Amino acid sequence: MSRADAAQGAPGPRLATPAGRAVLGFGLDHLVWLILIVVLAGFSLFIPNFFQIGILLNILEQSTFIGILAVGLALVVIAGHMDLSIESVLALTAMTTALLFGSHGAGSGLVLQPEWLALPVSLLLAVALGAVIGASNAFFVVRLRINAFIVTLASYIWCRGLVVALSGGRSVYGLPDAIRAVAVTHVGGVPVLGVVLILVFAAFAFVLTRTPFGRHLVMIGGNPVAPYRAGIRSDRLLAIAFILAGAIAGLAGWLLAARTAGATANLGTGMLFDAFAAVVIGGVSLKGGVGRLSGVFAGVLLLSAISTAINVMGMPPHYTLMIKGALVLAAVLLDTAKTALHKRYL
Numbered sequence: 258m259s260r261a262d263a264a265q266g267a268p269g270p271r272l273a274t275p276a277g278r279a280v281l282g283f284g285l286d287h288l289v290w291l292i293l294i295v296v297l298a299g300f301s302l303f304i305p306n307f308f309q310i311g312i313l314l315n316i317l318e319q320s321t322f323i324g325i326l327a328v329g330l331a332l333v334v335i336a337g338h339m340d341l342s343i344e345s346v347l348a349l350t351a352m353t354t355a356l357l358f359g360s361h362g363a364g365s366g367l368v369l370q371p372e373w374l375a376l377p378v379s380l381l382l383a384v385a386l387g388a389v390i391g392a393s394n395a396f397f398v399v400r401l402r403i404n405a406f407i408v409t410l411a412s413y414i415w416c417r418g419l420v421v422a423l424s425g426g427r428s429v430y431g432l433p434d435a436i437r438a439v440a441v442t443h444v445g446g447v448p449v450l451g452v453v454l455i456l457v458f459a460a461f462a463f464v465l466t467r468t469p470f471g472r473h474l475v476m477i478g479g480n481p482v483a484p485y486r487a488g489i490r491s492d493r494l495l496a497i498a499f500i501l502a503g504a505i506a507g508l509a510g511w512l513l514a515a516r517t518a519g520a521t522a523n524l525g526t527g528m529l530f531d532a533f534a535a536v537v538i539g540g541v542s543l544k545g546g547v548g549r550l551s552g553v554f555a556g557v558l559l560l561s562a563i564s565t566a567i568n569v570m571g572m573p574p575h576y577t578l579m580i581k582g583a584l585v586l587a588a589v590l591l592d593t594a595k596t597a598l599h600k601r602y603l
Contacts, residue, residue: 285595289539289555289588296559300566307569310446316561317451322347322516322525324454324557325509326532327539328461329502331553334536335465336498337478337545338398338405343506344529345416346390348520350383350510352420352429354436355520357382361431368433376435383511384504390416391503395496413529421522430519440516450512457505462550474498479546534581535560538588540595559584 284291301308326343333340357367358379369375390412397408442449465471476484477491484491514520539556541548563584564577 281598285598286549287552288591288595289552289559293555293559293562297562300562304566304569307566312565312569314447314451316558316565317454318448319565320557320561321450321454322509322513323528323531323535323560324554325457325505325512326528327535327553327557328457328550329505330532331536331539331541331548331550332461332465332474332498333405333502334541334543335478335545335548336474336495337481338495338498339409340391340394340499340502341406341409341529342390342394342412342416343502343509343532344525344527345413345420346387346503346506347510347513347528348420348523348525349390349416350386350507351514351517351520351524352424352522353386354379354383354511354514355429355432356423358433358436359429359431359519360433361429361519372433373435375433376439379436380508380511383507383514385507387507387510388500388504391500391506392496394503395499398499399492399496420524424520424522426522428519428521430517432514432518436515437518439512440518450516453512457508458550458554465550470494470497475546477545478542531560531581534585537585540588540592542592556588 297308306312326347330340330343358375367375369378394405394408394412397403398405439449439453444452465474473484473489473491473494476487476489477494481491510525513525517524535556536548536553537543537556538559539548539550539553541553560581563580567574567577567580
């Protein structure tokens with residue numbers, strides 16, 4: 258390939274055999290999973306008893322809230338946009354749940370009969386509140402054509418302010434046992450939180466790959482003009498993506514309230530950046546149109562495994578931030594390298 262061809266991004270020589278192309282394609286498509294396996298193997302060599310079922314289940318459980326947030330964020334990013342509001346939506350839904358059903362602090366201690374009704378009612382309220390905020394974002398982005406970064410940044414700020422206003426800056430706790438049971442129950446030895454995480458990823462991976470909505474969402478992110486010419490209602494699909502991101506963040510907030518048995522004004526701070534890191538590490542392009550939720554799942558597990566290993570080793574927590582930052586940068590560089598290898602050999 259000449260320098261002129263290289264400069265124009267012309268494809269290079271393809272691999273000679275279909276088997277070679279298949280192996281390279283599989284490796285590139287599942288690179289984050291290979292990295293996760295290598296990292297876990299490395300930790301098991303240097304940390305005694307790291308590769309135990311208890312620690313692995315703990316990694317899965319610790320991944321729940323970031324992972325669920327990352328699912329909603331990935332839907333919007335794959336569609337070619339951003340949603341910075343998810344962290345504050347999580348905090349607001351958690352605080353609302355605590356205020357309505359918590360019996361200590363500023364909570365009203367709402368009691369339903371029978372008591373188990375608190376579980377579905379509080380869950381529906383949290384998801385609905387998240388969906389309403391997502392619909393608000395969608396209105397400004399899709400109908401008024403305002404940049405999604407600005408709209409969701411504004412939502413991030415006013416939701417955080419509303420959390421403080423509603424709670425008065427006080428902690429709220431004392432959620433009923435029917436809600437708290439979600440965070441402490443195990444099914445076949447696996448924590449329910451981990452089961453919920455897997456189900457959410459599986460459901461939306463199916464939606465993204467097996468339904469017209471998911472395939473069209475990827476098309477919108479890759480080339481907004483083509484779906485429009487094909488008669489696809491891009492605005493409607495994009496609005497649904499924002500609403501789903503809000504609803505999923507509401508679910509994460511409800512689960513976090515159940516886990517902490519309440520809420521604080523600063524609950525969830527920093528989770529937005531972890532969710533973005535998981536999405537980028539998982540191979541979702543910030544330009545839209547590229548990405549799989551299976552990769553995002555591996556990215557979430559990778560971040561959680563690193564945090565767990567650092568805790569087990571007793572290292573200062575700021576090492577976690579340093580490693581996460583390096584991982585995000587490495588993921589961007591790897592994505593560039595993957596694109597080049599795809600063009601050259603596949």
